[in-house]
Amino acid sequence: MESTKKILVVEDDPGLQKQMKWSFDDFEVFVAGDRKEALKIIAKEHPSVATVDLGLPPDPEGSTEGLATVEDILAAAPNTKVIVVSGNDERSNAVQAVASGAYDFYQKPIDSELLNQIVTRAHHVFELEEENRRLTMEHIDVSMEGMIANSPQMQTVCQRVEKVAPSDATVLLLGDSGTGKEVCARALHGKNPSISGRFVAINCAAIPENLLESELFGYEKGAFTGATKTTPGKIEYAEGGTLFLDEMGELPMSLQAKLLRFLQERVVERIGGREEIAVNVRVICATHQDLEDKIEKKEFREDLYYRINEIPINIPPLKDRDGDVLLLARSFFDQINLEQGKKLKGFTKDALTALDAHKWPGNVRELKNRIKRAVIMADGKHITAVDLELTPAEDSNEVNSFDLREVRVAVERQVITKALNHTNGKVSPAAELLGVSRPTLYDLIQKLGINV
CATH class of the missing domain: 1.10.8.60 (Helicase, Ruva Protein; domain 3)
Structure with a gap:
């Protein structure tokens, strides 16, 4: 932004226009005689301070047009400091304007030195607020590895990920196919300082049902034909890290009870095994399906849904x-x-x-x-x-x-x-x-x- 200090004087009296214009030596002064002209200057120049006379045409004897001008300026430029300049008869209306968002009011007759002090103070407050907003924006870190986004919708998602990542809560990522659920899952993994293990992803829809159990929980040697050696499952493999279960809605009912027990107890039992193995792992689930609808159709366990849905994150479509x-x-x-x-x-x-x-x-x-x-x-x-x-x-x-x-x-x-x-x-x-x-x-x- 330009460094020039700008002030808008909204006044219909030519004599007062000149007097007020010469009152502000340190400012570039813009003068408007009515609401329409004032709003044009606000849109083009965006001054830090505006003084508004309440008695403006077409209601120079009243205050309706002046109050409307104050409201429109604040709507168009809410950060601008509006100072209402009023006569004795307009004092109550000036107080009303301040209650509606105006910064201050000054009562006529004009004392150039005093009004200059009020305007200078208002500009200083404006500068402080602008600097605060700038610093706030600089310290907002919504960036995540692999996440390319600038929309307000995705900034909300990123901020939610930032808050949830350091916890051990089970997260359910919801969104259409192709929206970036795995990218969010990897961000949750990468932004958790307590996690030292690997990120292990498994697509529940891509593995045949008869193989999915052994893929998740592993198996002991001799548990079934072809089991020539003891093999840990993906859950064990993710020890100390993150287990990402994609397409959770496709998980067979036969496995849902076993997964629920793991989520509750944090232990697994390999196929053909007798020993319970404790596993410390962060669990993140994802689906593009409506799990509540699947619960009504008896296709998904309600108790499992509430266990994986500790913190839901909705990822909007592109x-x-x-x-x-x-x-x-x-x-x-x-x-x-x-x-x-x-x-x-x-x-x-x-x-x-x-x-x-x-x-x-x-x-x-x-x-x-x-x-x-x-x-x-x-x-x-x-x-x-x-x-x-x-x-x-x-x-x-x-x-x-x-x-x-x-x-x-x-x-x-x-x-x-x-x-x-x-x-x-x-x-x-x-x-x-x-x-x-x-x-x-x-x-x-x-x-x-x-x-x-």
Whole structure:
């Protein structure tokens, strides 16, 4: 952001406009005579402080327009310090404005020196709050190995992983196929300082039912035909580390009781064995199925569900992650372009639009496969929508809220994130796309908590 100290004076009296303009030597002063002009200046310049006269046209004798102006300024720039400048008859309204979010009020007649002190103090508070927000953002670490995400939805997931990782709680990862459940499981393993063992993953749907028990629990020599030696199972193999049970919903009913006992007692008994073996292991489960529905159908044990569901983490589908598609696409492109020994330059504009519009039923896995196929098959220097085998779809623009402020914030975040992804995180070109100044975009990025 620019270092110039800016103040907006909202006053319809030309004489007071001049007096107040010369009262603030240390500030770049912008003057507005009505609400519309004031909001234009707020959007373009984003001053740290604004003084607002309550008697504005078309209600110069009242306070309704002034109060409305205060509310609109705070809605557009909630961090701006608004100082209400009022007459004796407007004191109660000035107090009401402060109660609604204004920083302070000053009672006429104007004393330039005193008003300057109030404004300077307000600007100092603004700077302190901005610095605090900047430092807070710097110390928020939502990065995880293998996790490429910047959307608010995935930041929430990452923050939940950060909180849960140091514990020994059993975690259930829920989400569609291809959303990155194993990546989250590996992050839970890697961010637990007390874990020294290995990460062991087993896909319950990929192993035949008659082999799954021996794969999990192991077997003693001679337990069955072909058991020529004693073999520990994957649970034992994960001693001191993490056991990741993927596609938990496919676990056969015959094994669910045995797994439940292990989760409760933390001991295993090999097939053909008589000895209980204690195992210290962190358990993480994952599924794309509705386990509660399977419980109703008697296909999944309710007691096992509550044992593995100590802490659930829902991973949203790619189509619901604002801005992550282009972020992932660029990352996969860089990786695959290097691996395949290609020298492609990037994506065309129509390719970026097509990537953004596609619904991604196969989630991150589908995205990576399409990027790999496009990199290998591309004829030109850039990947096009045709290379991706995608065509842009019409945006639905569906709104699920009637709260205008909530909708405005959501739309602003989505549009700004898209613009930043289109410009590969470069703020100046993104500001040009959005039709705002660079300082304004920096402020919006900070206000909305967008990580660049």
